Amino acid sequence: MGEILADYNGYDYKGKFWSGREYEDLSDRKAIQRLLPKQAKVFIDIAGGYGRLANEYLPKNYKKTIIFDYSKTLLADAKKEFGDKITTVQGDIYDLPFKDGEADAMLMVRATHHFDDLPAVIKQLARVLAPNGTLVIELANKKTLAKIFKYWAKKSDINPFSHEPSKLKELNKGNFYNYHPKYIEQLFAKNGLKIERVLSVSNFRSPRLKKLFGHKLLAKLESPLQYLLAPLRFGPSIYYQVRKVK
Ligand SMILES: C[S@@+](CC[C@H](N)C(=O)[O-])C[C@H]1O[C@@H](n2cnc3c(N)ncnc32)[C@H](O)[C@@H]1O
Numbered sequence: 001m002g003e004i005l006a007d008y009n010g011y012d013y014k015g016k017f018w019s020g021r022e023y024e025d026l027s028d029r030k031a032i033q034r035l036l037p038k039q040a041k042v043f044i045d046i047a048g049g050y051g052r053l054a055n056e057y058l059p060k061n062y063k064k065t066i067i068f069d070y071s072k073t074l075l076a077d078a079k080k081e082f083g084d085k086i087t088t089v090q091g092d093i094y095d096l097p098f099k100d101g102e103a104d105a106m107l108m109v110r111a112t113h114h115f116d117d118l119p120a121v122i123k124q125l126a127r128v129l130a131p132n133g134t135l136v137i138e139l140a141n142k143k144t145l146a147k148i149f150k151y152w153a154k155k156s157d158i159n160p161f162s163h164e165p166s167k168l169k170e171l172n173k174g175n176f177y178n179y180h181p182k183y184i185e186q187l188f189a190k191n192g193l194k195i196e197r198v199l200s201v202s203n204f205r206s207p208r209l210k211k212l213f214g215h216k217l218l219a220k221l222e223s224p225l226q227y228l229l230a231p232l233r234f235g236p237s238i239y240y241q242v243r244k245v246k
Contacts, residue, residue, distance in 0.1 A: 040105035070090065
C-alpha cells in the first residue's frame with residue numbers, strides 16, 4: 001500500500017503552481033476534450049484538486065459529477081466555485097471510497113507522479129470503473145526526448161529506456177515519480193483495461209519556447225502533434241483513454 005506523498009492541504013495550488021503554465025493548462029484541456037466520453041451516469045475526477053478542469057467536463061451530459069481528492073482545502077475551493085454542480089468526496093486513492101463499478105467515466109490528470117505504488121492505484125481505478133466504462137488518465141512520462149538527450153549527454157543517470165519507475169526529488173517537496181509508458185500499459189492489460197486512444201501532450205514544455213511563441217500559439221501548434229507524436233510516446237504527459245473490458 002502506498003503512502004500519502006503529496007499533501008496539498010493549505011497549498012495555493014492554483015495561484016502558485018498554475019501561474020506561468022497557461023500553455024500546459026491549454027494542452028491538458030485540449031487532450032481531455034478529445035478523450036472524455038460524451039455521456040456518463042457517474043463521472044469522477046480522481047485527484048481533481050480544486051476542479052481546474054471542471055469547465056471541460058461540467059458542460060457534458062453527465063448525470064452526476066464527483067471530484068475526489070485527498071486535500072480538504074482544495075475540495076472546499078472546488079465546492080465554493082461549482083456549488084451544486086459537483087459532489088466532493090475526500091479520501092485516499094489507495095482506498096477509494098466508491099463501490100465496485102460505481103463510475104462509468106473517470107479522469108485522472110497530473111497525479112501519477114505523486115504515487116509510489118502505481119500498480120495499487122490502477123487496481124483501485126479498475127475496481128471502481130463499471131464494465132465498458134472509460135478512464136482517461138495522464139501519465140508523467142519517463143521516456144521524453146529531453147530526458148533521453150540528458151541521459152545520452154550524461155547529465156542524468158536515470159535511464160529513460162528502463163521500465164523501472166524513476167524517483168526524483170523536487171526541492172521542498174516529497175518524492176516525485178516518472179513512469180515508462182510500457183510500465184503503465186502492462187498494468188492496464190493486467191487489470192482488464194484496453195487502450196482505445198493515446199495522445200502526447202505538453203510536447204513543448206520549455207520556458208524558452210513559451211517565451212518565443214507565447215502560450216496560446218504554442219498550444220495551437222501542439223494541437224495536431226498530440227496525435228502525431230502519440231505513437232512515439234514523446235511528450236512529458238501521455239494521455240490514455242482506456243475501456244474496462246472485463
Ligand atoms: C498536481 S495536483 C492535480 C490536480 C488536478 N488533477 C489538476 O490537474 O489540476 C495532484 C492532486 O493529487 C492529490 N493527491 C495526492 N495524493 C493523493 C492521494 N493519496 N489520494 C487522493 N488524492 C491525492 C492532491 O491533493 C492534488 O490535488
